[in-house]
Amino acid sequence: MNALDRPPPPLDVAALDARLQQAAPLEIIAAGIAAFPGRIAAVSSFGTESAVLLHMIAQVDRATPVLFLDTGHLFEETLAYRDTLAARLGLTQVQTFSPDPAALAARDAESGLWAEDPDACCALRKVEPLARALGPYGAWINGRKRYQAATRTAIAVAEQDGDRVKFNPLAAMGREQLLAYMDTHDLPRHPLEKHGFASIGCMPCTTRVKPGEDPRAGRWRGKAKTECGIHFGDGI
Structure with a gap:
């Protein structure tokens, strides 16, 4: 095996994180794309703050794949916002992934799993489809x-x-910085934000947020659950 055929050395992620701690978001995106040419994707919920990251990605490389999970329980406004924002930013590789139909039929035929076991519902409708989407x-x-x-x-x-x-x-960005960025670049807002929705997921598990509440207080309200699961566990 000659030098060109050898696989690259393992990436030192801790060192990369240390190097990027003070970097601007655009620099971090560019560094990720450079470190994984053709092997990196963005994942977006097309929620209330998604426009900021997607606008930045479009500036670096608008052909970057953007993976979107249509759980089957989303607000119609979110689906419309996905299309509006993708067109506005010129994103050319927005890819929508849905739960496996056979798995849905076997585990949530009545579409009521969200009420009985929200963790299992998230695993079925978000975690498993994302694992499939991120495969390459x-x-x-x-x-x-x-x-x-x-x-x-x-x-x-x-x-x-x-x-x-x-x-x-x-x-490292705060809420005020995000709002200022959206105003500066005249980015369209999620249609439900003006109605008091600060963090938007699936319709049955999302409620309005009251002034002073944690931005994610409206997700799985009344339950100990605070995350859908895609950022925890063994990795996907």
Whole structure:
């Protein structure tokens, strides 16, 4: 085997994270794309803050694959916003993934799993489809921020996620910075934001947020659950 045939050395993710700690989000996105040419995708919920990350990705490389999970329980406004934002930003590789029909028929034929076992519902409708969607990729970009919830205050800029590397370019951005960015670039807002929805997931498990509440307080309200599961566990 000659030098050109040898696989690249393993990426030192801790060193990469340390190097990018003070980097601007655009630099973090560019570094991720450079480190994984043709093997990196973004994952977006097309929620209330998604426009910021997607606008930045479009500036670096608008052909970057953007993976979107249509759980079958989403608001119609979210689906419309996906199409509006993708067209506005010129994103050319927005790919929609849905739960496996056979798995749905076997495990949630009545579509009531969200009420009986929300963790199992998220696994079926989000975690498993995303694992399938990420199959070809060695890394992914997502839009989590440290300010959003107590479970996110220590997220890294770059972190190991199972066999993949996960980039969190917006980790250090606060709510006011995000709003200012959207205003500066005249980015369209999610239609439900004006109705009090600060963090938008599936329709049955999303409620309006009251002034002063945690932005994710409207997700799985009244339950101990705070995350859908795609950012925890053994990695996907």
